Amino acid sequence: xxxLAARRGRDLAAEGVCVLPMGGAMSVGRFARLLGPPGxxxxxxxxxxxxERRFYTRGLERAGAARQEFFVCAADLEDxxxxxxxxxxxxxxxxxxxxxxxxxxxxxxxxxxxxxxxQQLRRFLGTKKGRKIHYGxxxxxxxxxxxxxxxxxALLTSL
Numbered sequence: 001x002x003x004l005a006a007r008r009g010r011d012l013a014a015e016g017v018c019v020l021p022m023g024g025a026m027s028v029g030r031f032a033r034l035l036g037p038p039g040x041x042x043x044x045x046x047x048x049x050x051x052e053r054r055f056y057t058r059g060l061e062r063a064g065a066a067r068q069e070f071f072v073c074a075a076d077l078e079d080x081x082x083x084x085x086x087x088x089x090x091x092x093x094x095x096x097x098x099x100x101x102x103x104x105x106x107x108x109x110x111x112x113x114x115x116x117x118x119q120q121l122r123r124f125l126g127t128k129k130g131r132k133i134h135y136g137x138x139x140x141x142x143x144x145x146x147x148x149x150x151x152x153x154a155l156l157t158s159l
Contacts, residue, residue: 003141004148005156017159021133025052029059036065044068045158047151049076069158071151078125078132079118080149081139087117093138094124102128 001019005012012019022031025048036044048056048070060066073080082090094103106112106124115123125135140152148156 001140001152001156003137004143004152005159007145008156010156010159012159015159022046025049025055025059028056029063032060032063032065032068036060036063036068038064045155046070047073047077047155049073051075071155071158073149073151075122077136077149077152078139079122080151081136081143082118082121084143084147084149085139087121089142090121090139093135093142094121097135097138 002012020031022028028048032044033039035042044060044065045068050072053072056070057066060068060070085093091103094100103124106127107120112120112123125132
């Protein structure tokens with residue numbers, strides 16, 4: 001996120017923007033109570049997965065922060081980034097990061113047969129602790145400015 005903002009000439013920290021990982025959709029209510037209007041009174045915004053939208057809506061409503069704006073990724077951020085970059089480019093980045101052997105092993109598993117390459121890559125990114133965070137940064141840094149997924153672009157624009 002900060003690398004994309006920097007490419008747009010922005011320094012989020014200098015602007016007073018703090019990016020926090022919440023640890024999942026079940027934490028949104030707690031974060032909203034602590035940081036949002038009922039707590040510190042900060043403006044909250046962020047990304048959520050389509051499948052977690054209801055948790056965000058309910059958590060924000062219960063915390064008294066229902067007017068906070070979140071941007072929804074079709075499946076999840078990894079899916080958005082894979083579509084924006086393309087399967088071939090993501091595979092190149094996996095290779096460059098030294099994970100090609102792990103990817104090949106993963107692709108040979110019976111559960112991966114019949115899935116599209118995009119679905120396989122998306123699942124691969126979630127198979128090891130820390131991989132989603134690592135590749136989120138790697139994939140975002142590899143994006144061309146005109147290929148930033150709509151939810152991420154809207155989030156950056158709203159800041």
